[in-house]
Amino acid sequence: MTPSSPAADSEYTVRSPGTSGEGAVRKLAVFVTHGMGQQVPFATLDAVFERLRRLEPFASARPEAETVRLGGQQMQRLVLRLPSLGREIHFYEGYWAPLTEGEVTLRDISRFLLRAGVNGILNSTTSFSRWIFGRWQSYDIPVRTWAYLVVALATIASLALMNAVVGVVSAARASLGQTPPAWLSDALFCWASAARRRSTPGAAWCSSP
Secondary structure: OOOOOOOOOOOOOOOOOOOOOOOEHHHHHEEEEEOOOOOOHHHHHHHHHHOOOOOOOOOHOEEEEEEEEEEEEEEEEEEEEEOOOEEEEEEEEEEEEHHHHOOOOOHHHHHHHHHHHHHHHHHOEEEEEEEEEEEEEEEEEHHHHHHHHHHHHHHHHHHHHHHHHHHHHHHHHHHHHOOOOOOHHHHHHHHHHHHHOOOHHOOOOOOOO
């Protein structure tokens, strides 16, 4: 048997277990939550980076926009690499609006609006302060604000009353069966049914045979 020819020499980079090719680079994650009405991907992250780039060492950093999947959820992030500090920062943005979808009821909304309107009317005779231009500034509340709140509360109350009337009319019609009183006419029941369905097809209930 003839000995096999020696294999060509190969070079490998051998690292210690637990280390990566980035050496001492430390990774940091920053989670940014969206505010009301800010559901455009990367919009909030861009605003955060535009603010950071005014400071060193972020001024010379070039962010990388990525869409990643973590834990089965797709997320947007910006990656900033800062070799001078040995840092790699991942900025993630999250959306809170889907968490409330289907969880808020009409009763919750009505209670919130009524409480906000009542508190606004009670506080309309005072002034409010805010921190601006390096100091607290007080502002008077115009009288028209009180009038606007009263009109808004009256509108909400009328909608709640209309909804209650619809429920009473429908329940009365169902319980009395074929012998309803004169005031509980077909036209009134038709209006109540259409209002409950919030659509015009309910008007078909009023059509004569």
